[in-house]
Amino acid sequence: MKDIMKSLGNVLIKMPQGFFVTLKHLFRKPVTLDYPRQKKPMAPRYRGRHYLERYDDGTERCVCCGLCAAACPADAIYMEPEETEKGERKARVYEINLLRCIFCGFCEEACPEEAIFLGQDYEFSSDNRDSFIWTKPDMLVPHPRKDNPFKRIYRRVRKVYGVPDKTR
Amino acid sequence: MAREEKTITMNMGPQHPSTHGVLRVVVELDGETVVRAEPVIGYLHTGIEKTMESKLYYKALPCTDRMDYLAPMSNNLGYCLAVEKLMDIEVPEKVKWARVCLAELTRLNSHLVWLGTHAIDLGAMSMLLYAFRERELIIDIYEACGGQRMMTSYIRIGGLAHDLPADFDKKVRNLIKLIREKINDYEALLTNNEIFINRTRNVAVISAEDAIAHSLTGPMLRGSGVNYDVRKAQPYSGYENFDFTVPLGKKGDAYDRYLIRLEEMRQSLNIAEQALDGMPEGPYRAHVPGVVLPPKEDVLYKMESMIFHFKIITEGFKAPKGSIYQAIESPKGELGFYMTGDGTNRPRRVRVRPPSYINLAALPKLSEGRMFSDVVCAIGSTDIVLGEVDR
Ligand code: SF4
Ligand code: SF4
Numbered sequence: 001m002k003d004i005m006k007s008l009g010n011v012l013i014k015m016p017q018g019f020f021v022t023l024k025h026l027f028r029k030p031v032t033l034d035y036p037r038q039k040k041p042m043a044p045r046y047r048g049r050h051y052l053e054r055y056d057d058g059t060e061r062c063v064c065c066g067l068c069a070a071a072c073p074a075d076a077i078y079m080e081p082e083e084t085e086k087g088e089r090k091a092r093v094y095e096i097n098l099l100r101c102i103f104c105g106f107c108e109e110a111c112p113e114e115a116i117f118l119g120q121d122y123e124f125s126s127d128n129r130d131s132f133i134w135t136k137p138d139m140l141v142p143h144p145r146k147d148n149p150f151k152r153i154y155r156r157v158r159k160v161y162g163v164p165d166k167t168r
Numbered sequence: 169m170a171r172e173e174k175t176i177t178m179n180m181g182p183q184h185p186s187t188h189g190v191l192r193v194v195v196e197l198d199g200e201t202v203v204r205a206e207p208v209i210g211y212l213h214t215g216i217e218k219t220m221e222s223k224l225y226y227k228a229l230p231c232t233d234r235m236d237y238l239a240p241m242s243n244n245l246g247y248c249l250a251v252e253k254l255m256d257i258e259v260p261e262k263v264k265w266a267r268v269c270l271a272e273l274t275r276l277n278s279h280l281v282w283l284g285t286h287a288i289d290l291g292a293m294s295m296l297l298y299a300f301r302e303r304e305l306i307i308d309i310y311e312a313c314g315g316q317r318m319m320t321s322y323i324r325i326g327g328l329a330h331d332l333p334a335d336f337d338k339k340v341r342n343l344i345k346l347i348r349e350k351i352n353d354y355e356a357l358l359t360n361n362e363i364f365i366n367r368t369r370n371v372a373v374i375s376a377e378d379a380i381a382h383s384l385t386g387p388m389l390r391g392s393g394v395n396y397d398v399r400k401a402q403p404y405s406g407y408e409n410f411d412f413t414v415p416l417g418k419k420g421d422a423y424d425r426y427l428i429r430l431e432e433m434r435q436s437l438n439i440a441e442q443a444l445d446g447m448p449e450g451p452y453r454a455h456v457p458g459v460v461l462p463p464k465e466d467v468l469y470k471m472e473s474m475i476f477h478f479k480i481i482t483e484g485f486k487a488p489k490g491s492i493y494q495a496i497e498s499p500k501g502e503l504g505f506y507m508t509g510d511g512t513n514r515p516r517r518v519r520v521r522p523p524s525y526i527n528l529a530a531l532p533k534l535s536e537g538r539m540f541s542d543v544v545c546a547i548g549s550t551d552i553v554l555g556e557v558d559r
C-alpha cells in the first residue's frame with residue numbers, strides 16, 4: 001500500500017515538476033547555431049588545418065629542418081630541402097597528409113622557426129582523396145597581406161604559448 | 169501438436185544504437201527472458217597498446233585520447249602519471265591542481281554523456297538534449313585549454329601542454345554555477361519519474377560479492393555498497409588535499425548507480441571549485457632537462473632549452489629498466505597503466521587496465537534471467553565506451 005501511495009505521489013506531483021522543466025525550455029532562446037550560415041568562433045588555440053608562415057618580406061619561415069616531421073606521431077609530414085640563390089635552406093617539397101594527420105599540434109609545438117601553425121579552419125572535407133595531400137602552395141599564407149604579418153605571428157605565439165606581454 | 173520448448177538466439181548489435189557503439193551481444197531468449205547473454209567485442213580494435221610500443225614516450229600520448237574518448241583528460245592523466253612514475257619526475261604544484269580540476273571536469277563530461285544516453289535508452293528523450301547542451305560548455309573549456317574539443321592531448325609528461333588560458337578560472341566557475349542548477353533539473357526529470365524508476369529499480373542487480381569477484385570498479389562497484397575509490401585508496405596528483413565524499417549505493421541496481429553518478433557529479437563540482445580556490449602560481453611544466461620538453465618561450469630565447477628541445481623531439485628520452493603500475497579513478501572506474509621500460513626510448517610494453525572492458529564482463533551476470541529489455545538498461549548503466557573496451 002505504501003508503495004502504491006508513493007508511486008501515485010510520484011506520478012501526480014513529482015512527474016509534473018519534470019514536465020514543467022521541459023515546458024520552461026519552450027520559452028528559452030535556442031542554444032543551437034544555424035550552421036553553416038552561422039559559425040562558432042574557434043578558440044585561439046584551436047588546432048585546425050595547417051598553414052605555413054612567411055617573414056615580412058615574403059620569404060618562407062620554414063627552413064626544412066624536419067623537426068615537425070620528427071615530432072609527428074602519425075608520420076603525416078613529408079619534406080625535401082633545397083637551397084635558395086642566397087644560400088639559405090628552404091623546403092622544395094612540403095606535404096602534409098591530412099588523412100593521416102590527427103591534429104595533435106605536435107608539429108606546431110616542435111617547430112623552432114614559428115613556421116607551421118594549426119589554423120582555425122575545420123571545413124576541408126572532400127570526396128577526392130588526392131585533395132587531402134596538402135602541399136606548400138596550399139598552405140603558405142598569401143604574400144602581400146594587409147596586416148603586419150610579423151605582429152600577427154608574434155601575437156599568435158604569445159596567445160598560444162602564454163608568453164607574458166613584455167619585451168625580452 | 170505439442171508445443172516445442174525452444175530458445176532462440178538473437179544478435180543485438182553491433183550497430184544497435186543502444187549498445188553505445190559497436191558492441192555485439194548474443195542473447196539466447198526463452199520467450200522474453202534472457203537465458204544467456206554474451207558480449208562480443210573487437211569491432212573497434214585499434215591496437216593502441218601495441219602502437220604505443222613503437223612510439224617514443226611523448227608521442228604515444230595522443231593514442232590515449234582515443235581510448236576513452238568521452239574522458240580524454242583522464243586518459244592523458246593516467247598515462248602521464250605512469251610515465252612520470254617510471255621516470256621519477258616530480259611535477260610542480262600548480263600542475264597537480266590544474267590536473268585535478270581538469271580530471272573532475274572530465275568526470276562531469278563523461279557522466280553527462282552517460283546520463284543523456286542512458287536516459288534516451290530508457291525512453292527519456294529530452295535528457296539527452298539537456299545533457300549534451302551542458303557538455304558543450306565543458307568541451308569549450310577543453311578547446312580553450314588544449315585546442316581540440318575531444319582529443320585534447322593537453323596533459324603532457326611533466327606538466328601541461330600550455331599554460332592554463334587566462335579566463336580559465338572565470339569560465340570554470342561559471343560552468344560550476346550553471347551545472348549545479350542544471351543537476352536539479354535532471355533530478356526533477358528522472359529521480360522521481362515513475363517510468364524511469366520502474367525501468368531501473370531492481371534491474372541489473374549485482375551484489376557486493378559478485379561485484380568484487382568480477383573486479384568491477386567505479387560506480388559499478390560503489391553502487392553495490394563497496395567503498396573503493398582510487399582517489400581515496402591510493403591518492404594521486406594531490407587528491408589527498410581535497411575534501412569530498414564517495415557516494416555509495418545499497419542495492420546495486422541501475423537506479424542506485426544513477427543516484428551515485430549524479431552525486432559524483434556534484435562532488436566533482438566541489439572538487440573543481442576547491443582546485444580553483446587553491447590553485448597555486450608557478451610553472452606549468454616540470455624542469456627536468458632532457459626528459460620534459462622545455463616551455464616553448466624558452467626554446468625561442470635560450471640556447472640550452474633549444475638543444476634539449478631538439479634532442480627530446482628527435483630521440484625522446486630513455487626510460488630506466490623496470491615496471492610500474494599507476495592507477496587513476498577515471499569516470500568509469502579504475503584506469504591503470506602498467507608500463508615496462510627497457511632502457512631504450514620506447515616502452516617495452518604498455519598494458520592498459522580499461523575499466524569499461526572489465527565492467528562489461530559482468531553483463532551476463534547483470535542480465536541473465538531478466539527480461540530482454542533490461543539488457544539495454546544493463547548496458548547503459550555499465551557505462552561503457554567501446555573505444556576503451558577494444559583499444
Ligand atoms: S615547419 Fe618548422 S619544424 Fe617543420 S621543417 Fe619547417 S622549420 Fe622545421
Ligand atoms: S598536427 Fe600532429 S599529426 Fe598532424 S601533421 Fe602535425 S604533428 Fe603530424
